[in-house]
Amino acid sequence: MPKISEKGQRMPASPIRKLTPFADKVKQDGKKVYHLNIGQPDIATPDGMLNAIKNIDFKVWAYTPSEGTLSYRKKLTEYYNKLDYNITTEDIIVTTGGSEAISIALMACLDPGDEVIIPEPFYANYNGFTSQSDIVVKPILSFIDNGFALPPISEFEKLITDKTKAIIICNPNNPTGYLYSKDEMEALKQLVLKYDLYLFSDEAYREFCYDGRSFISPMHMDGLEENVVVMDTVSKRYSACGARLGCMITKNKELRTAALKFAQARLSAGMVEQIAGEAAVDTPDSYFEGVNKEYTSRRNTLVNALNKMNGVYCPNPGGAFYVVAKLPIDNADKFCQWMLETFSLNNETVMMAPATGFYSTPGAGVNEVRMAYVLNNDDLKQAMVCLDEALKVYPGRTVTSEQLVVGN
Structure with a gap:
């Protein structure tokens, strides 16, 4: 059969979308997925x-x-x-x-x-x-x-x-x-x-x-x-x-x-x-003021929850609506797929983007994930509860049980 081009083989898969088939399967099985993987806001269009x-x-x-x-x-x-x-x-x-x-x-x-x-x-x-x-x-x-x-x-x-x-x-x-x-x-x-x-x-x-x-x-x-x-x-x-x-x-x-x-x-x-x-272009300034206030609140919800988790560190961003967090895991790609394929809490799980796809340097970001705070505060809180519990039982965690108890 004809071969695809070298460029086609070299073209990287999107870290934001490549796990979508796993998320679709989870939802077909009746589970709820908190989508923190993609910057698709739930804010109403003007x-x-x-x-x-x-x-x-x-x-x-x-x-x-x-x-x-x-x-x-x-x-x-x-x-x-x-x-x-x-x-x-x-x-x-x-x-x-x-x-x-x-x-x-x-x-x-x-x-x-x-x-x-x-x-x-x-x-x-x-x-x-x-x-x-x-x-x-x-x-x-x-x-x-x-x-x-x-x-x-x-x-x-x-x-x-x-x-x-x-x-x-x-x-x-x-x-x-x-x-x-x-x-x-x-x-x-x-x-x-x-x-x-x-x-x-x-x-x-x-x-x-x-x-x-x-x-x-x-x-x-x-x-x-x-x-x-x-x-x-x-x-x-x-x-x-x-x-x-x-x-x-x-x-x-x-x-x-x-x-x-x-x-x-x-x-x-x-x-x-x-x-x-x-x-x-004629959208009133009040629209952006309300959106900014909402995203500030969501950022605070997400960053505060992450930094309370044992072994997790997340800097407080000054803009956009994303965070990159360092997790106590061996491999972000494996962990994000495991969250969808294997883990659920009360029939819910979380979809994130492994940060490796946001680097060009091989091996960089292996224990980092990107999350978009594009969900409402209640959903963000539930997603963080789910993530916290997942980190406690993930087989590839990189801190001991004792460390998970006493903190970072």
Whole structure:
């Protein structure tokens, strides 16, 4: 029979979705699964988006311009300039989800064999997007002990070669929830300018910053106009993951011209989604205030419960809606599958994402899991009770029974 490509064999499976068949089997058997594996919010999508779809009135469901409709790009410009990005409609290419924004940016900026530096753990699909384009990921480890802060710039410089073309950051971070500080962003700016690199800024979680902390984009920093590429999505901001609508933003006109050719090759983003996205920009601030308050409460519920468990450590994230927790286990992939295949408490179990898939360094994250606090507080509490009991009986736990009793 014909063989699949080497690229097809090399393409990594999603740590977020690869255990879905096991979860489906559990649910078919009548068990309840608490889905902490995927960033699918249960927050209601804004009424304005939904009403815009309900009130659509067109005779032909037509193509849109490859760069996105002018009316939607005007509304996006309004949104971003309210955040002091100082852009025009010409700086935006509308994409099919944030995923396509990342993919197009990589293809337009890097050639096969070029290198991109990414602090890890990082959004798992960066591994997939770079694999598709034959781009080499040069990971740089951040550590749970200091909350996954940005590694020292000196560590970045050790990795830079004549093949290095870009750095990717996700801020606030998926999967760790870490929110980069002004000093960290300034250090990245100086590094990018020193070596003339692109700085890709994945800003899917811009609205989700907690404890009064501020979000800082490289778009706020003078001197980076030719270097910065913002990759964004409506998925998380408006709890509209199924809309598959995002955008790529750059003030670099040569880059935008190249990126538009890739956008033309895939034709266009959807018309209905852009109609909804246009309406979304008018979502009142009160919506985000309520969402922020709810996620802050959920974060506190999850982090507090985890850190009360024997042998568990979880830093308190400053943004997004994820945590990475270190568990007293031998292997996160094995443990997460065991939770679905073998363990249940009162006919309930928990689905998590093994953190190994959020690293590129072999062996990293082997005792860590990512959890998304996208469920209500009551469900989160029940899920944590279930996890706590599972850790006590898991055959591959890495602390003794005595240690489990006396604490960390």
